[in-house]
Amino acid sequence: MPELPEVETVVRGLNRLIVDKTITSVDCSNQKSFSVSKTELNQLVINASVNSVVRRAKIIIIHLSSGYSLLVHLKMTGQLVFRGSEDWGAGHPSDSLIGELPDKSTRLIIYFSDFSKLYFNDQRKFGWVKLFKTSELATLNTITKLGPEPLEPKFTDKLFIKNVSRRSKSNIKAVLLDQTVLSGIGNIYADEALFNAGIHPESKVGDIPIEKLKQLKKEIVKVLQLSIEQGGSTNKNYVNAEGKRGSYLDFANVYARTGLGCNICSRPIVKIRTAGRGTHICTNCQKRYSR
DNA sequence: CACTTGACCTGTCCGC
């Protein structure tokens, strides 16, 4: 669920909420979620302050003053939720989607010197938190293997076509989900971009006309920008750094609209399975390209 | 190398 727009929203929130705060301690459960032990984690981050929070693909990077950086991947059900010192005690913000913290999915708590806290919750335990030296990030395989950022100027038509063409015999949907081709797209925005471009997700990349691929690239950028404006998509678990939902799904054309009328032709949206994923389409508006 | 599938988890929903 957290894809590029959701992760971007969390990062923007954290930049407002935790920059310049100093860590006093960390507390974690579920060792599987972490690359270092609680003891090590405490040794390496205590008394460090937060320099900045950035994003690469779907990875959240928290740069610390100690020369280390915390990397967080939310996978499907991860959340990074900030609670200010005024929320200490019984109450919690009434407009938050989640209640009292910690709860049973809390895996990590970062305590700041002003008594505010950052919670990492993850129901399904797929997410992770890793600690690296900031100077090592540039050569880290986790990061260097990632494809281009779709919202950066370097993401040109030419680069998009070159990268998707590496997998010319695959379904276009599977290729959009491949983070080495381009980074940040997940199931929701793959379905939305393919609908907006009028392409059936099971079209093979090699069968799609170049002009249509260019249009798809344009639709990817547009849908990601729109979703960031809406604070991302909340289907079930996703919340921003303040525990609030995103509203992109109010604008969705196909995702989670099975059985509802297509916004263009009114025929019902159909759900199929493509590349092992639930896939939402309008069979009338999306053309299946084939040889 | 290109490409596909299943495993990792837990909570929820659907049919019987």
Place this chain on the structure above:
DNA sequence: TGCGGACAGGTCAAGT
């Protein structure tokens, strides 16, 4: 009401 099974979907290892 309870119970089994399918499903949710990001990534990677293992398969063809």
